[in-house]
Amino acid sequence: MAPSVPSVGESLVALIHDHWIKYVVPVTVYVLLGAASVVLFLFAGWTAYHYIGLTDVAFLVALFLLLMAHHWFFAMLLSESNECIVVTDKRVIHMQTRLFFYEDINEIAFDKMKTVEARKKGLLQNVLRYGSLVFEKGFEVRRVPHPNRVAKHIEQAMGRL
């Protein structure tokens, strides 16, 4: 699936990737699951000469847990690396992918949009300098780094500044 064909003379103004904050939770989950599998591997090693059946089960569970966590984490990471906001001189395009699940592309043409609002809510967003871009009809793009700067890019591209 791809965005609609560029119109004649359309040029790229900016390409923006999401803020790094989106990686915090998945990295934490990955580290915890990895640690759990390491503990299970150690447990399997410790019981190797005492409870052979338990060793086998522990080893298999540890292997399964490690590989599931590994593939889930990197599938998520690769999907997130594809997410971006494309600002051209005619429209704004938000591309979002989740491998195996969905590939969303939202486009807003400047002739259908009059305003764009940049929002930063809460301490975390203000300290880490990320927020949301809100377009008309409630369409919102979250985790945008320096949203005020991006909103300015968009307004310049719209010819409003």
Place this chain on the structure above:
Amino acid sequence: MESVLSQPGMEWMLIMIAVIDVLSIAATALISIMFYNARRRQITFLRSLGHGNADASVHELWTFPPLLWIYILLSAGVTVATTALFVFQPHLL
């Protein structure tokens, strides 16, 4: 090194571990292919746009980014390490 098949039930363990490893390699290949296709579509679209900042921005997106190589190498490493751990059963504990 103890024979991996010296104890009862070890044949089934070896088969199950081999199956899990094969599925893991297949998952790595599938995820890599899906990501490559999605990235290629994105780069094709960006390159179809006019110049301006297009050239510099598109260079930020690689079809084979370092992250993909890290994923493939780690997957291979984990597969080899866990299989070796089972086959050689080092006396660590």
